[in-house]
Amino acid sequence: MIRMKHPEHLSAVGPHPVRSTRPEFLGAPAPRFNGSSRELNKFFKALSDETRRNILRLLEQSEFTVGEIVGNFHLSQPTISRHLSVLKEARLVVDQRQGQHVVYRLSNDTLARSVSQFFRDFEQCQQILR
Amino acid sequence: MIRMKHPEHLSAVGPHPVRSTRPEFLGAPAPRFNGSSRELNKFFKALSDETRRNILRLLEQSEFTVGEIVGNFHLSQPTISRHLSVLKEARLVVDQRQGQHVVYRLSNDTLARSVSQFFRDFEQCQQILR
DNA sequence: TGAACCCCTGACCTAGCGGTTATGAGCCGC
DNA sequence: GCGGCTCATAACCGCTAGGTCAGGGGTTCA
Numbered sequence: 001m002i003r004m005k006h007p008e009h010l011s012a013v014g015p016h017p018v019r020s021t022r023p024e025f026l027g028a029p030a031p032r033f034n035g036s037s038r039e040l041n042k043f044f045k046a047l048s049d050e051t052r053r054n055i056l057r058l059l060e061q062s063e064f065t066v067g068e069i070v071g072n073f074h075l076s077q078p079t080i081s082r083h084l085s086v087l088k089e090a091r092l093v094v095d096q097r098q099g100q101h102v103v104y105r106l107s108n109d110t111l112a113r114s115v116s117q118f119f120r121d122f123e124q125c126q127q128i129l130r
Numbered sequence: 131m132i133r134m135k136h137p138e139h140l141s142a143v144g145p146h147p148v149r150s151t152r153p154e155f156l157g158a159p160a161p162r163f164n165g166s167s168r169e170l171n172k173f174f175k176a177l178s179d180e181t182r183r184n185i186l187r188l189l190e191q192s193e194f195t196v197g198e199i200v201g202n203f204h205l206s207q208p209t210i211s212r213h214l215s216v217l218k219e220a221r222l223v224v225d226q227r228q229g230q231h232v233v234y235r236l237s238n239d240t241l242a243r244s245v246s247q248f249f250r251d252f253e254q255c256q257q258i259l260r
Numbered sequence: 261t262g263a264a265c266c267c268c269t270g271a272c273c274t275a276g277c278g279g280t281t282a283t284g285a286g287c288c289g290c
Numbered sequence: 291g292c293g294g295c296t297c298a299t300a301a302c303c304g305c306t307a308g309g310t311c312a313g314g315g316g317t318t319c320a
Contacts, residue, residue: 025184037149037180044178046246049308050167052301054155054175057251066267074154079309081268100266100317112258115245118177124197128242179278196297209279211298230287230296 039090043114046090051075052083056092056106063097063105090114161255169220173244176220181211186222186236193235195228220244 009110030092046052051073058064070080084104087093091110119125176182181203186200188194198212214234217223221240226233249255 009258023289026202026204037183040183041178041180044174044183045307048171048174048178050171051154051308053167060252060254067265069255070157074156075308076310077267078269078311082308085268097249097316102267106252106254107252107259108252110218111252112255115255116250116259118183119137119245122190122236122238122241124190124236124238125245128238181278197295205278206280207297208281208299212278215298227286227297231263232297 040085040114040118042090043092043110043118046086046092047084049086051079052087053084055080055087056111059093059104059106063103064104065101067101071105170244170248172216172220173222173248176216176222179197179213181218182211182217185210185213186241187218189223189234193233195231195233196233199234 013083047056054066054073056070058069066077066084069084070077084095085094088095092107093104094107096105119129158206177186184203185199188199196211196214199214201205203210214225218225222237223234224237226235244251249259
């Protein structure tokens with residue numbers, strides 16, 4: 001335990017006494033959400049790039065083809081295609097082939113659910129958000 | 131404009147007709163949030179790592195010193211220190227030196243505000259979240 | 261039927277990320 | 291004053307990410 005001049009400043013909760021094997025985090029397992037923290041990894045990874053956030057913002061207005069999405073950026077078509085792939089992997093967008101075009105639309109449900117699930121662990125934040 | 135067998139399947143909104151210089155995204159500027167999309171970059175980058183999400187979950191319970199946080203993971207102290215630095219950069223945690231110890235606590239306000247701000251652009255998601 | 265279009269993926273490049281060990285600055289107790 | 295503790299950072303390593311060009315599969319249309 002920590003010994004300090006003013007130990008009352010610290011929490012009463014100490015660290016785990018004994019380290020065991022994996023995983024890295026020793027706390028309670030992640031709350032249920034599509035079965036794993038892997039989904040949250042994909043979700044936040046998808047949103048960690050500004051281009052992908054902007055693609056989502058664009059798709060909030062309407063569904064678009066790849067070419068139309070490309071037309072809103074100064075990036076090459078393969079670049080946008082890559083970003084769409086990451087968003088698809090995170091289930092934030094849904095694609096639908098129409099002839100030689102592929103139309104993408106936002107998956108509002110997943111977007112909302114992912115954030116909602118993440119905040120289940122943050123009671124105080126939920127209160128602030130209300 | 132796209133010519134297809136069933137063009138009514140696509141949105142009426144076409145891409146920007148003329149590309150100009152930077153930035154990559156040609157749409158409306160990001161909504162106000164601490165002045166820039168740079169903050170959202172830091173925010174989502176911070177959350178894109180599972181260890182950092184778990185640190186935040188831990189801090190939801192109580193404030194902790196670096197050593198106490200380390201005690202809850204199978205990672206080295208410098209690794210945790212790095213993660214805390216990323217979280218601090220995103221203003222998701224606040225640190226306070228107490229002697230040789232540094233105590234970290236969650237910044238619920240920033241956590242809630244960042245997400246709230248991001249969802250300003252997603253009307254449908256806000257409705258789902260309610 | 262073949263040329264053009266749309267879009268995805270491989271390969272490559274550069275930069276960044278997440279882990280480690282080593283180390284040093286600052287604090288604390290004796 | 292010194293040894294030990296706490297914690298941040300440098301350096302290194304392996305891997306991932308985001309951009310490009312090149313190319314190919316599938317679709318469309320004259």
